[in-house]
Amino acid sequence: MGHHECNANEIFEGQVHLYKHLHDHAVDGMSIKWMIELGIPDIMHNHDQPITLIELVSILQIPQTKVRGVKSLLRYLAHNGFLQIVRVHHNTEEKEAYALSAASQLLVKGTDLSLAPMVELLIKPNAAHVWSHLKKWTYEDGVTLFDVSLGSNMWEFLSKKPKFNESFNEAMACDSQMMNVALRGCNWVFEGMESIVDVGGGTGTTAKAVCDAFTNVKCTVFDQPHVVEKLSGTNNLTYVGGDMFKSIPKADVVLLKLILHDWNDKDCKKILENCKEAISGKGKRGKVILIETVINEDQDEHELTGLKLAMDVRMTCFLNGKERSEEEWKKMFVEAGFQNYKISPLTGYLSLIQIYP
Structure with a gap:
């Protein structure tokens, strides 16, 4: 032995x-x-x-x-x-x-904080089918587990499967509700802001919460055209369709909530450069706010690290994305041309990261 x-x-x-x-x-x-x-x-x-x-x-x-x-x-x-x-x-x-x-x-249906839709999304009978291709995925250059098992990437798959897409959007919206609990305690982050753009803001759950808390802030939800086309805004909330890799609407604050973990470093750098462009000319007010996981094995409890590492496996396999440590975040901010950043705790597994040009 x-x-x-x-x-x-x-x-x-x-x-x-x-x-x-x-x-x-x-x-x-x-x-x-x-x-x-x-x-x-x-x-x-x-x-x-x-x-x-x-x-x-x-x-x-x-x-x-x-x-x-x-x-x-x-x-x-x-x-x-x-x-x-x-x-x-x-x-x-x-x-x-x-x-x-x-x-x-959190599984009681119909409450503001119900996470039941997340269970519906993640516990699907065909999930085992997707994961069963892990060996094949390991040897297929550059492609995701979605490509290997279903023949298309996750975003294409969602756009072609309205029912699955609805389930995905509901799960993301219920996850945002949790975020809103945390953001209520974060008024200081948005103090003195006149305009915010929520990049990849989906159906607007977070933006609505921000609008309710700060009635004088103009909020823009920016997402793919097919996500926002049927949504109508209010007097301080607008929906804009577009592509974050091309350009992002101008604002004092650009908010990216659980977006960057979907993408590889090269794509993230491009997105962050576009964010920097969107806040240019905003002087002291301009900043980018990320809501993301920060892997921190030295400080986190074993179970929390387990969740973050499991999410990293999922992001890597499904999207070629990843969860990052503080060192990895910092390197990316510097490469995208930012001078400074600050990490604060937000929810049990998420941090709030403010990045300054």
Whole structure:
């Protein structure tokens, strides 16, 4: 066995580690999707107090032979932090009941902060088909996992599949709602600004939040023509179609929210140069604001780094993009001709980066 003889315990630990990841992979996303499809977060939310297994299966009208299976799924979800198991007193006896956790609270449908659309987008039956081409992708020069598995890049795929595109836009919009919670605490970032352009701003979720918070700021949502063509603005919100690689509308602030991680360094440099052009002549006011992940393994908790590294794999494989460390961001800012930058925490996994010309 090479230089290091494993003792039996190490061998068994290795097996547990391997099996955990093999089983998790199949069960994790699907059990979350199952919970949403059955409407369990909504039932629990409306129930106002922890709910027992008996109450839950009776509301869901589950056949007796499947009660044990439902309990098995709920117990797994609880172990993973998607439910809380609490003890309740029922008449004279003590019973086990389930309550929502912070994570499953975000799966209640129809609330402002519901992330259910993100689950719909990421947990798709055909996702396994896409990932199964990873070996082929490794040897195909320059092409993405989307090209290898579906024969077109992700943006083409979205423009050709209206249903999938809708699901994508809904997921991005619900992710933006989370961002808006964070931006409310960031008034200082937008102080004294007269105009903002949100590049790749999609259907305008973030821009609307900015407009609500700063009624005297003119907001422009800039995205591909097919994204914005059917959208109508308000008195301080306009939608403009175009191509960020050609030019970006002029403004005091250019906002790029989770855009640059979709692109390689060369493309990002081009986008940032166009941003710099868009804020030129704005004096002290002009700046570019990025909302992005910063990989920081020395400081982040193990689980948070795990999320960032998983996102990096997804961005790299799907889009030839990447998640970046502070050193990588800094190098890019300098190459695009910026003098200075400042990174502040924003949400659990995102940072706010201000770049100055």
